[in-house]
Amino acid sequence: MPELPDVTVYVERLRARVVGQPLDRVRLDSPFVLRSVTPPLSSVETQTVRAVSRLGKR
Secondary structure, eight states: OOOHHHHHHHHHHHHHHHTTOBOOOOOOSOTTTOOOOSSOGGGGTTOBOOOOOOOOOO
């Protein structure tokens, strides 16, 4: 698991690159990352990224 300072840097860099950009395609490398979601994940394609944030341990 990455440490908090590493995760903070990843989030900052992602914000700079993707916020305000449209999603061309969404791909999940592991089905264990997201088991189910309504509406389907494909429905976010073409939507604009509004924010990037981190989620702590659960």
